[in-house]
Amino acid sequence: MKPLILLLMLLAATWSGMACAAPYVPADDRQVLERLPEKADPSLRLLRRMRSALAADPRNLELAAALARSAIEASRATGDPRYLGMAQAALAPWWNDPHADAPALLLRATIRQSLHDFDGALVDLDRVIERTGDGQALLTRATILAVQGRYDAARADCARLARRTSALVVATCDAGPASLAGDADAYRRLAALLARSGDAASVRAWSLTLAGEIAARAGYDAAAEAHFAAARALDPQDAYLKGAYADFLLDCGRPRDVLPLVDHDVRNDALLLRLALAERAVAGLESSYAEHAAELAARFDAARRRGDVVHRREEARYRLAIAGDPAGALALAKANWAVQREPADLRVLADAARATQDASAQKIVDDWLSSNALHDAHLALARSAP
Amino acid sequence: MKRLLLGCLLAACCSLAQAHKPSDAYLTLIRDDAALSGQLDIALRDLDNALGLDANGDGDVTWGELRAREADVAAYALDRLRVASAGEPCALRATRQLVDAHTDGTYAVLMLSGACATNGPTLAIDYTLFRDLDPQHRGLLNFVEHGASRSVVFSAEASHQVVGGEAAGPVAQLATYLHEGVWHIWLGYDHILFLLSLLLPAVLVRRAGAWHAAASFRASFVDVAKVVTAFTLAHSITLTLAALGVVALPSRWVESAIALSVVLAALNNVFPVIANGRWLAAFGFGLLHGFGFAGALQDLGLPSGSLAISLAGFNLGVECGQLAIVAAFLPLAYCARATFAYRRIVLTGGSLAIATIASVWLAERALDLPLFAALAAVR
Numbered sequence: 001m002k003p004l005i006l007l008l009m010l011l012a013a014t015w016s017g018m019a020c021a022a023p024y025v026p027a028d029d030r031q032v033l034e035r036l037p038e039k040a041d042p043s044l045r046l047l048r049r050m051r052s053a054l055a056a057d058p059r060n061l062e063l064a065a066a067l068a069r070s071a072i073e074a075s076r077a078t079g080d081p082r083y084l085g086m087a088q089a090a091l092a093p094w095w096n097d098p099h100a101d102a103p104a105l106l107l108r109a110t111i112r113q114s115l116h117d118f119d120g121a122l123v124d125l126d127r128v129i130e131r132t133g134d135g136q137a138l139l140t141r142a143t144i145l146a147v148q149g150r151y152d153a154a155r156a157d158c159a160r161l162a163r164r165t166s167a168l169v170v171a172t173c174d175a176g177p178a179s180l181a182g183d184a185d186a187y188r189r190l191a192a193l194l195a196r197s198g199d200a201a202s203v204r205a206w207s208l209t210l211a212g213e214i215a216a217r218a219g220y221d222a223a224a225e226a227h228f229a230a231a232r233a234l235d236p237q238d239a240y241l242k243g244a245y246a247d248f249l250l251d252c253g254r255p256r257d258v259l260p261l262v263d264h265d266v267r268n269d270a271l272l273l274r275l276a277l278a279e280r281a282v283a284g285l286e287s288s289y290a291e292h293a294a295e296l297a298a299r300f301d302a303a304r305r306r307g308d309v310v311h312r313r314e315e316a317r318y319r320l321a322i323a324g325d326p327a328g329a330l331a332l333a334k335a336n337w338a339v340q341r342e343p344a345d346l347r348v349l350a351d352a353a354r355a356t357q358d359a360s361a362q363k364i365v366d367d368w369l370s371s372n373a374l375h376d377a378h379l380a381l382a383r384s385a386p
Numbered sequence: 387m388k389r390l391l392l393g394c395l396l397a398a399c400c401s402l403a404q405a406h407k408p409s410d411a412y413l414t415l416i417r418d419d420a421a422l423s424g425q426l427d428i429a430l431r432d433l434d435n436a437l438g439l440d441a442n443g444d445g446d447v448t449w450g451e452l453r454a455r456e457a458d459v460a461a462y463a464l465d466r467l468r469v470a471s472a473g474e475p476c477a478l479r480a481t482r483q484l485v486d487a488h489t490d491g492t493y494a495v496l497m498l499s500g501a502c503a504t505n506g507p508t509l510a511i512d513y514t515l516f517r518d519l520d521p522q523h524r525g526l527l528n529f530v531e532h533g534a535s536r537s538v539v540f541s542a543e544a545s546h547q548v549v550g551g552e553a554a555g556p557v558a559q560l561a562t563y564l565h566e567g568v569w570h571i572w573l574g575y576d577h578i579l580f581l582l583s584l585l586l587p588a589v590l591v592r593r594a595g596a597w598h599a600a601a602s603f604r605a606s607f608v609d610v611a612k613v614v615t616a617f618t619l620a621h622s623i624t625l626t627l628a629a630l631g632v633v634a635l636p637s638r639w640v641e642s643a644i645a646l647s648v649v650l651a652a653l654n655n656v657f658p659v660i661a662n663g664r665w666l667a668a669f670g671f672g673l674l675h676g677f678g679f680a681g682a683l684q685d686l687g688l689p690s691g692s693l694a695i696s697l698a699g700f701n702l703g704v705e706c707g708q709l710a711i712v713a714a715f716l717p718l719a720y721c722a723r724a725t726f727a728y729r730r731i732v733l734t735g736g737s738l739a740i741a742t743i744a745s746v747w748l749a750e751r752a753l754d755l756p757l758f759a760a761l762a763a764v765r
Contacts, residue, residue, distance in 0.1 A: 030450060
């Protein structure tokens with residue numbers, strides 16, 4: 001099967017090189033060249049109106065902040081990073097000002113977080129928290145600290161959130177770093193709160209997604225499935241949730257269930273990766289797999305050309321599982337681990353270390369596991385395999 | 387297999403598997419001596435953001451809508467893509483508009499053609515497309531020269547880049563910059579006049595308030611050698627420091643001070659203050675002239691990959707040009723040194739003329755007035 005796939009990928013690549021990359025003059029004036037995103041999602045039209053209002057008054061922080069917030073939200077909802085650029089453009093007068101007003105700093109930190117400039121985001125958040133003790137800033141800082149593997153500091157921020165927001169938000173903030181620091185009770189507290197809290201759907205969906213991830217790591221597969229299902233009922237289109245659920249399904253050996261989950265999300269690189277990983281594991285999808293694998297290669301290549309680093313984790317997974325390039329995967333996984341240290345980052349580093357028999361990477365994984373109480377059922381399973 | 391082919395055919399018009407990706411534009415520039423050609427691919431989504439391509443507001447950009455705005459698209463893009471060589475702009479125009487599919491959608495393709503007014507060793511490119519609308523936008527340049535290509539990424543933080551001049555190999559590169567250095571000193575009248583002002587009295591000796599012919603060629607030669615060596619040493623130091631970015635001075639300040647140095651050096655021949663220690667003045671003012679050379683070198687552009695070769699070549703060129711002037715001057719001046727004409731017309735009259743010209747430069751440069759720009763502009 002492997003040579004066939006290789007051949008198909010090669011053909012796809014050559015074909016795309018021939019047919020898709022030659023500039024041409026369309027024959028018909030009526031030919032539609034581009035469908036603007038506003039056509040599918042009228043809410044995006046509001047962004048356009050907000051932009052023209054801001055253009056008339058570019059130093060109005062209230063207008064700029066409203067536009068930046070909406071644009072960041074649009075980038076989250078659609079997975080389209082162009083909206084992050086729009087948000088940054090709105091904040092241009094404040095972008096390089098260390099003494100900007102707190103709302104500008106908080107939005108700047110959020111954009112920097114999305115661009116994986118975690119240290120830059122933390123500098124801004126430290127300033128906001130020092131000045132105002134803002135709850136959103138605390139929550140964002142806790143999230144970044146947890147991503148960096150600084151669990152105690154993250155939990156301290158979550159603790160400061162108490163009485164500023166609902167018990168469910170506080171428990172969700174804390175449960176992630178707590179579970180990674182070996183506190184099993186944090187998950188039980190979160191599950192208990194989830195059973196009785198009446199928070200807004202968006203908060204519950206976020207909280208349920210996190211609970212699903214924690215349960216999956218702990219090996220509570222039935223509970224994880226229930227959490228993901230409940231979250232999906234509240235927010236079926238959320239890209240982060242889809243990715244987390246797809247990873248859970250792949251780990252459980254259910255690639256077939258991944259296909260309907262993400263097959264409309266091919267624009268999103270992270271979800272296209274999950275789709276290709278699932279297709280690889282299902283017989284009879286070779287041509288579609290080859291097409292998606294070639295598409296992923298083109299996208300990672302395009303990202304590398306512009307100097308982007310936000311997709312290193314995904315690209316490492318792609319190189320390891322799809323492109324058959326364990327050495328390239330290891331280099332990316334190591335570089336990624338220097339920036340972010342979530343369980344998924346450790347997973348891909350461990351997998352790449354095993355595939356390449358790289359002792360130094362293996363030592364990074366072992367040291368991290370022994371100095372943290374991190375438990376990941378699937379990581380443990382993979383590591384015990386010969 | 388069928389599905390695969392179909393997938394790609396569709397991608398040619400409206401890709402089904404279009405990616406969400408940050409905004410990029412793809413620029414190819416091919417340089418063939420002074421002639422430039424190339425291609426600029428810009429996402430229709432980004433162009434719509436900037437110019438509003440969707441004329442009928444139906445959410446679709448059609449070929450007709452894009453075609454109607456061809457001139458606007460070209461003007462918008464070329465206004466934000468500035469290319470220069472040796473400090474002179476290169477005129478670029480869009481000869482044709484096509485379209486092409488990229489991973490995230492359809493792009494307008496502008497075919498570019500142009501020429502540089504002067505053909506320096508490098509191209510300086512300023513790229514500011516969409517900088518105000520999306521600071522995450524990148525311009526991905528593929529620069530082709532002598533059959534070799536090089537990738538450069540433009541961003542809001544790195545909108546000015548210098549390309550070219552390194553594909554030809556180190557020897558050719560040294561030769562190019564050496565040549566530029568020679569011509570710079572020959573065409574930079576202020577440096578020549580400064581040097582001449584210091585050299586004119588070299589064939590004379592000042593005794594008891596009057597000029598006398600130097601006794602030996604050897605004495606004149608030693609005097610010239612001292613002046614030239616001091617000048618060379620000084621301007622080499624500051625040229626290197628400025629080219630490496632260690633020291634930076636405002637160019638108007640530097641150019642004005644250079645003009646002043648010429649005035650002072652010339653007047654010193656008419657109303658001598660220092661007669662026999664002119665090498666000290668050569669060293670002191672030479673430091674200033676080095677900054678002037680650095681400004682010219684900056685206009686030429688230094689290839690980032692092989693800075694040392696270009697810098698050394700340019701400096702050597704300046705020295706060679708200078709030595710040629712000295713070699714032409716010294717024998718003539720030595721032969722004429724004892725004549726009345728040399729002392730009165732050449733030394734006094736020439737120095738006064740030099741001081742006058744340099745005073746005009748000083749006024750022009752310090753006050754930013756174009757008095758006789760034609761002479762001063764040759765830099």
